Amino acid sequence: MNLFALLTIALPALGSAVTFAGARDLRHVKFWSVAPIAAALFCSLVVQVAHGTGGVSTSITELAPAGQYTVWLGTRVSGLSALVGILVTVVALCVQVFSLTYMRHEKRYPTYAALISLFTAAMLLVVYSADLIVLLVGWEIMGACSYFLIGHYWERPDARSGSIKAFLVTKTGDVPFLFGITALGIRTGSFRIDDVLHYVGVNGLPYASFIAVLLLCGVVGKSAQFPLHTWLPDAMAGPTPISALIHAATMVAAGVYVVALLYPVFLLAPGVLTLMAVIAAITMTGSALAAFAQTDIKKVLAYSTVSQLAYMLGGLAVGGRTAAVFHLITHGAFKALLFLAAGVVIHRVGSNELSEMGGLRHRMPIAFRTMTVGLAALVGVPLFSGWFSKEAILGAAWDASGQFAAAGRIVLIGGLLTVGLTAAYATRLWLKMFWGPFPEASPDDHRVEAPQTELVPLIVLAVPAAVLGFVALGGGAFGSWIGNAFGLAVPSSAGADLAPAGATSAIAFVVTVLGAGLVWNAWRRDPAADPAELLGRWRETALYGFYLDDVQDLIIVQPAKALARLVGYLDTEVVDAYVRGAGITARGLGGLLRRVQTGNIQLYLTALFAGVIVIAAVFAGQVR
Amino acid sequence: MHAVYPLLLGALLFAIGLYGVLARRNAITVLMAIELLLNAVTINLVAFGSLIRDQFNIGQVFTLFIITMAAAETGLGLAIVLMIFRQRGNADIDGQRQLAEPLGGPADETDPSADAVAIAPGDGGSEAEEEPVVARALAKTEAAR
Amino acid sequence: MSSALAVSALPAAAPSYLSPTGVEIAFVLIGLLVLGSALLVVTVQNLVHAALWLVVCLGGIAGEYLLLGAQLVAWVQILIYVGAIVVLLLFGLVLTRAPIGRTDELDVKYKLPAIVVAAAAAGVLVTVIVDAYHTTWLEPRAAVPQGTNAANGAALFRFWVLPFETLSVLLLAALVGAIVVSRRGADSESEENRGTA
Numbered sequence: 001m002n003l004f005a006l007l008t009i010a011l012p013a014l015g016s017a018v019t020f021a022g023a024r025d026l027r028h029v030k031f032w033s034v035a036p037i038a039a040a041l042f043c044s045l046v047v048q049v050a051h052g053t054g055g056v057s058t059s060i061t062e063l064a065p066a067g068q069y070t071v072w073l074g075t076r077v078s079g080l081s082a083l084v085g086i087l088v089t090v091v092a093l094c095v096q097v098f099s100l101t102y103m104r105h106e107k108r109y110p111t112y113a114a115l116i117s118l119f120t121a122a123m124l125l126v127v128y129s130a131d132l133i134v135l136l137v138g139w140e141i142m143g144a145c146s147y148f149l150i151g152h153y154w155e156r157p158d159a160r161s162g163s164i165k166a167f168l169v170t171k172t173g174d175v176p177f178l179f180g181i182t183a184l185g186i187r188t189g190s191f192r193i194d195d196v197l198h199y200v201g202v203n204g205l206p207y208a209s210f211i212a213v214l215l216l217c218g219v220v221g222k223s224a225q226f227p228l229h230t231w232l233p234d235a236m237a238g239p240t241p242i243s244a245l246i247h248a249a250t251m252v253a254a255g256v257y258v259v260a261l262l263y264p265v266f267l268l269a270p271g272v273l274t275l276m277a278v279i280a281a282i283t284m285t286g287s288a289l290a291a292f293a294q295t296d297i298k299k300v301l302a303y304s305t306v307s308q309l310a311y312m313l314g315g316l317a318v319g320g321r322t323a324a325v326f327h328l329i330t331h332g333a334f335k336a337l338l339f340l341a342a343g344v345v346i347h348r349v350g351s352n353e354l355s356e357m358g359g360l361r362h363r364m365p366i367a368f369r370t371m372t373v374g375l376a377a378l379v380g381v382p383l384f385s386g387w388f389s390k391e392a393i394l395g396a397a398w399d400a401s402g403q404f405a406a407a408g409r410i411v412l413i414g415g416l417l418t419v420g421l422t423a424a425y426a427t428r429l430w431l432k433m434f435w436g437p438f439p440e441a442s443p444d445d446h447r448v449e450a451p452q453t454e455l456v457p458l459i460v461l462a463v464p465a466a467v468l469g470f471v472a473l474g475g476g477a478f479g480s481w482i483g484n485a486f487g488l489a490v491p492s493s494a495g496a497d498l499a500p501a502g503a504t505s506a507i508a509f510v511v512t513v514l515g516a517g518l519v520w521n522a523w524r525r526d527p528a529a530d531p532a533e534l535l536g537r538w539r540e541t542a543l544y545g546f547y548l549d550d551v552q553d554l555i556i557v558q559p560a561k562a563l564a565r566l567v568g569y570l571d572t573e574v575v576d577a578y579v580r581g582a583g584i585t586a587r588g589l590g591g592l593l594r595r596v597q598t599g600n601i602q603l604y605l606t607a608l609f610a611g612v613i614v615i616a617a618v619f620a621g622q623v624r
Numbered sequence: 625m626h627a628v629y630p631l632l633l634g635a636l637l638f639a640i641g642l643y644g645v646l647a648r649r650n651a652i653t654v655l656m657a658i659e660l661l662l663n664a665v666t667i668n669l670v671a672f673g674s675l676i677r678d679q680f681n682i683g684q685v686f687t688l689f690i691i692t693m694a695a696a697e698t699g700l701g702l703a704i705v706l707m708i709f710r711q712r713g714n715a716d717i718d719g720q721r722q723l724a725e726p727l728g729g730p731a732d733e734t735d736p737s738a739d740a741v742a743i744a745p746g747d748g749g750s751e752a753e754e755e756p757v758v759a760r761a762l763a764k765t766e767a768a769r
Numbered sequence: 770m771s772s773a774l775a776v777s778a779l780p781a782a783a784p785s786y787l788s789p790t791g792v793e794i795a796f797v798l799i800g801l802l803v804l805g806s807a808l809l810v811v812t813v814q815n816l817v818h819a820a821l822w823l824v825v826c827l828g829g830i831a832g833e834y835l836l837l838g839a840q841l842v843a844w845v846q847i848l849i850y851v852g853a854i855v856v857l858l859l860f861g862l863v864l865t866r867a868p869i870g871r872t873d874e875l876d877v878k879y880k881l882p883a884i885v886v887a888a889a890a891a892g893v894l895v896t897v898i899v900d901a902y903h904t905t906w907l908e909p910r911a912a913v914p915q916g917t918n919a920a921n922g923a924a925l926f927r928f929w930v931l932p933f934e935t936l937s938v939l940l941l942a943a944l945v946g947a948i949v950v951s952r953r954g955a956d957s958e959s960e961e962n963r964g965t966a
Binding site for chain 3: 630648706
């Protein structure tokens with residue numbers, strides 16, 4: 001089983017290397033970008049089947065001793081990693097197939113495909129790694145690939161700045177994350193995940209809150225939570241398929257994954273859990289408001305991702321680890337679907353703006369239907385996957401007690417609010433895109449909606465978006481696949497019950513209908529107007545993400561630039577002054593000495609004889 | 625007699641000759657002062673020769689040599705003074721400033737007009753060059769160099 | 770080679786400084802003449818007068834040589850220094866068209882350094898000499914035999930032949946050099962300068 005896990009990592013890496021190396025023949029590029037990932041998908045399925053509901057299985061070799069600590073290379077298959085691995089390979093395969101025709105007219109397609117394969121390998125490394133340091137390596141490679149891929153259209157300034165912003169903001173979280181991992185490894189005496197979890201389970205952890213906060217910083221950065229969420233909307237400058245892969249389903253989910261992986265550490269720090277809940281609550285409501293006001297459909301989906309990730313983080317904060325992971329998987333499916341469908345629409349319409357779309361349901365039937373499924377899952381229409389997973393989280397928040405009580409209340413209130421807001425922006429998106437008049441109605445436009453390679457992934461992803469939720473009805477079955485916080489096996493009878501129940505479902509349903517209804521009402525009165533006007537005066541603030549970009553610029557970017565200018569000034573004026581001063585002093589001294597050389601021979605003789613007399617006098621004095 | 629007297633005479637004559645070499649402007653007066661220097665030395669030599677009375681008679685023989693060389697040196701020195709006079713119309717040593725470093729630095733050497741300007745001021749004080757032949761001669765020597 | 774160095778300390782019966790012998794008086798008086806005329810050579814503001822005072826000075830020095838017992842040297846001094854070298858200097862004055870009569874600009878502008886250096890030189894030398902030799906006595910009469918032509922000639926051609934011959938070569942070189950240096954032929958500048966100044 002570990003061998004197949006290793007293959008799952010190695011095959012996309014191989015594909016990436018081959019594509020980078022021999023990027024000339026397009027035919028081979030297409031093969032090498034799709035085939036290894038398909039094989040990896042197969043391997044990950046084998047891993048899951050082999051793992052079943054068992055505990056952790058690890059296979060490692062020692063890579064390098066680093067003084068007191070050793071870095072281990074190998075794979076660790078737990079229920080969590082097996083399931084997330086399948087998610088990653090499925091979405092990656094869909095994206096690669098989608099890109100075959102979506103990106104065929106773009107420049108640098110081979111590099112793009114190779115980077116996607118490399119990214120997939122890195123994410124799988126994070127998922128299957130047995131050692132925290134190797135996990136960190138995969139983490140950082142993902143960040144680098146994200147940078148390259150967002151900046152794919154580097155001719156455009158917004159792509160360049162977006163990629164740098166994504167990189168820097170996630171790095172702001174990654175540095176504390178590195179410290180957290182190091183501290184964790186040092187405290188527990190080893191960097192192997194098994195050892196860490198075992199130590200934490202037996203001995204507890206000194207400075208648990210401190211370590212948990214450091215780890216949380218990395219999660220906040222990578223999973224785009226407040227205050228490090230500002231990079232995700234700007235990352236939409238990259239091609240749409242990578243938004244689907246990286247910024248919806250996988251990389252941003254890596255933060256949540258790490259919390260789920262190292263959950264015992266967080267369980268020892270209730271203050272950090274409350275902090276997590278607060279962050280999650282702020283993020284989910286704020287970004288949902290922002291999503292409501294956006295005019296670019298990709299930005300709507302980006303803010304939506306931020307909001308849904310906050311849901312997952314909130315679920316983890318209230319102790320609902322299984323529920324959060326469940327939401328992670330369903331979200332991966334429907335968000336990837338939404339992004340890919342958006343990509344198809346953008347290509348057809350030629351623009352990202354909502355104002356230029358409308359009435360597309362007739363011209364783009366498959367996109368319409370799949371996107372409807374995706375949006376339904378996003379909103380939490382009953383019986384779609386999103387409904388089950390969201391209810392699971394809200395149920396966990398409602399049932400939260402003991403150390404999770406405070407967090408539970410915060411997440412519950414935020415979650416319910418967000419349900420309404422989610423319904424609002426999803427309905428707005430759906431109505432403005434697919435209903436109403438088509439702005440450029442042309443009777444001769446009989447273009448095919450999109451090539452098959454683009455439509456098939458949509459349909460493939462729509463299936464789990466629709467039906468994956470029914471897993472929750474199987475009692476603790478999902479919980480038994482995931483295993484418990486330590487990765488140990490959990491019998492299906494004792495697994496967390498994810499079935500929606502009780503008061504939360506009712507309230508959530510009401511709020512959903514309320515949100516959707518308000519928007520539908522506003523739209524019905526005037527189909528050409530934007531329902532976002534419901535926000536009134538706050539529309540513009542929400543449109544610009546509550547000016548948090550400007551706040552970050554003021555707090556961090558401007559001081560950094562000022563510091564850079566100061567350093568430059570010090571270098572040229574202070575340090576360089578010494579250098580120039582050395583030259584000036586030398587020239588000055590030379591000039592002074594030159595004044596002695598007047599050419600007047602009698603002056604020279606005078607000086608000469610004066611010296612001679614002095615020497616003679618001294619000598620005479622000595623001899624005497 | 626006390627040996628101090630001829631030796632003191634030599635010493636004071638030497639000092640006077642030194643003053644003359646350093647303070648006189650005309651080249652021929654400088655040559656005269658050089659003769660004074662040499663004579664101071666010869667007085668010293670003869671005095672010691674008379675004092676010591678060695679078998680080689682070093683004092684007086686050296687004096688003869690010195691007198692001979694003084695003659696040769698004066699002749700040659702006057703030839704050079706003549707050359708200087710032909711070059712610039714007077715025999716001032718002060719005016720011979722070719723050894724000077726231009727004040728603005730080595731870059732100034734390429735500018736011929738700057739050469740004449742840079743030479744003029746300086747320690748020891750020389751008058752401004754009024755004679756037009758001087759500037760032309762300077763330019764010629766610059767070109768010839 | 771060993772020669773008995775006949776440096777004699779003051780004999781017990783020698784007169785002290787306060788009662789000089791006749792030779793000493795003569796020496797001091799002529800010495801004052803020499804020093805006075807030398808001072809005038811270097812300070813007088815008239816070129817020809819300076820040359821003439823030089824004659825006086827050199828003549829005085831010749832007298833001093835006689836008082837020290839060096840007869841040949843004294844006459845050679847008159848012959849060559851006064852007779853040839855000063856004449857040479859006067860010719861030089863003529864050929865360089867030196868200003869006759871009183872001239873104003875014969876000294877450099879800043880005389881102080883020269884005065885200081887000369888005074889320092891005098892101070893050092895006088896101090897050293899007085900300190901070292903104030904007890905030494907020189908007997909000129911004993912030095913007379915070595916000052917004769919015969920003694921000098923013998924010493925010259927017995928012990929100093931090589932320097933003597935080298936000196937003659939040096940004179941020849943100086944002669945040729947002076948002629949070459951002051952040649953007018955290849956000088957085109959001199960053609961212009963002849964008409965001016």
